[in-house]
Amino acid sequence: MLPVEKIASGTITNFILYLAIIGILLFVATVLRLKINFLKKAFIPASLIAGIIGLILGPYVLGLFSAEMRSSLSAMPTPFIVIVFACMQLGVKRSNLKDALILSAPSVIQGYLYSFVQVGVTCLLTALLFTPLWGTNSIFGCIVEVGFEGGHGTAGGMTEVYAELGWAAGGDVGQTTATIGLIIAIVGGIILINMGVKRRYTTVLEDSSALNAGQETFTGGEKKPSTYTTISGNVVETFAFHAALIGIAIFIGKVIIYLFDLVFHYSLPLFPFAMIGGWLLNMVLQRTPLAELMDRGIFVHIQSLTMDFLIVAAVASVSIPVILENWKPLLISCTLVTAIIIWLFWWTSPRLYKKHWFECAITRFGVATGVAAIGLMLLRTCDPEMKTEAGTVYGLGTPFVSPFVGGGLITTAYPYLIVAMGALKCGLLFVGISIALILLCMLVGLWNRKPVMEQRGNL
Structure with a gap:
């Protein structure tokens, strides 16, 4: 075992060591x-x-890292996800609300549909099978949505919620589910793209042999600028200025939680409210000249950097004994939910999206099973030059989805609802809402009754 804890002492110093x-x-x-x-x-x-x-x-496994180090790594996703969520709304330009809703409506609907199905199906499995057979905690009913739609960050952020509600193992189970979801998003997404190419469902991609042709490194003259300097270094480093805004967003979120606890005597996780803090701060700054000093690209890079470190810490710190204890409900729920999501992908996507249905749908599939970065990676895989409107559709829909499901307020509420109502009632409720959502689309004209499956060249 490596005595890494002896190399440095003190909480902050140890944090730096673990980052190293x-x-x-x-x-x-x-x-x-x-x-x-x-x-x-x-x-x-x-x-x-x-x-x-x-x-x-x-x-x-090998025992080169101590149990204390694993415990410390397992605590890191919680603060990391706060930074990720604080960045979500910062630097986002205001757009016409009506136009954004009209264009992004199919993606928004599909985002909620995937979330409700993941919770509803898993809750029913938990109530009818897992708890009676293996004594599984009823809160397991939300674990697939938290891991799939939410990802490692949300799973880490929910650890304290699970512990507060009496399910200490929830954090490790959630991280494992997120890892499974990430693999499903990548492998499943590539399989779906290959199928789409062969059936001429893809608008741009014509040959599956081009899937691995993307450039992975950029050297010399190929290097691409990805951020802008918006303020002179004589005043403050641009990244430091953006980091300061992230800090303000987190502080606003902390104040909201403090006031909520003061009034209702109830503690809430910080990460969704850090996002609300970022949204409030951005809303104010967008009405001032300071809006021009915000570069959305910098926030995205800080968010991506934090997510990479978060995933490493989350996967490395998974408790194998906890997973072995819960492997049966994990295997059954992840398998069944994945099968339903793939079925919904093929059935609902061409009927919801007016144009470029495959590219729009593969993006949402990647986000619903993995993370936003995987969804966009799948989009770039089948639409390398972003010729379709899929990227715009997803981007416009994000403010209507991310604050609520996949790590937002509704995701945070799922375990509380399960504790209050029971897994069976929650399962019936969210499966019912999923069906009602599809029926509503049919009634209001958002459903293509005669979808055009082949999209090749239909730009």
Whole structure:
């Protein structure tokens, strides 16, 4: 066992040490990702590879990392996800609400449909099968939505909620579900794209052999600028200015939670309210000249950096004994939910989207089973030059989905609803809402009764 805790002492110093270890794992994983052809073809992100390496080095396999280190790593996703969510609305330009809703409505509907199905089906399985057979905690009913639609960050942020509600194992189970979802999003997404190409459902991509042709490194004159300097270094470093705005957003979220606890005597997780804090701050700044000093690209990079570190820490710190204890309900629920999501992908997508249905749908599939980055990766895979409107549709729909499901306020409320109502009632409720949502689309004219499946060249 490596005595890494003896290298440094003190909470902050240890935090820096663990960041360094995550950095080492991520560096090694990046080299492996670039050198090993299988990992490239499978589109496995370096952060997931690094997390798996950390898990192998941990106390449950090789034992090179101590149990104390695993415990410390398991605590890191919670503050990381606060930063990720604080960035979500910062720097987002205001758009015409009506136009945004009209264009993004199918993506928004599908986002909620996937979330409600994931919760509804898992709650029914928990109430009718898992709890009677294996004594599974009823809160397990929300674990697939938190892991799939929410991802590692949301799973980490919900750890304290699970513990507060009496299910201490929920954090580890949630991180495992998020890892399963990430793999399903990548592997399943690539399989769906291959099927779409063969059936001429893709608008741009004509040959599946082009799937692995994307450039992965940029050197020399190929290097691309991705952010802008918006304020002179004589005043403040641009990234420091943006980090300050993130800090303000988090502080606003903390104040909201404090006031809520003061009035209702009830504690809430910080991460969704950090997003609300960012939304409030952005709404104010967009009405001032300071809006021009915000570069959305910087917030996206900070968000992505934090997510990579978060995934490494989350996967590396998964408790294998907890997973072995819950492997049966995990296997059954993840398998059945994935099958239903794929069925909904093929059935609802061409009937919801007016144009470029496959590209719009594959983006939402990646987000609903993995994370936003995977959804966009799948989109770029089948639409490398972003010729379709799928990216715009997803982007416009994000403010109407992310604050609520997949880690937002509704996701945060799921375990409380299950505790209050029971898994069976929650399952029936959300399956019923899912069916009602589809029926509503049919009634209000958002349903293509005679969908055009083939999209090739239909720009």
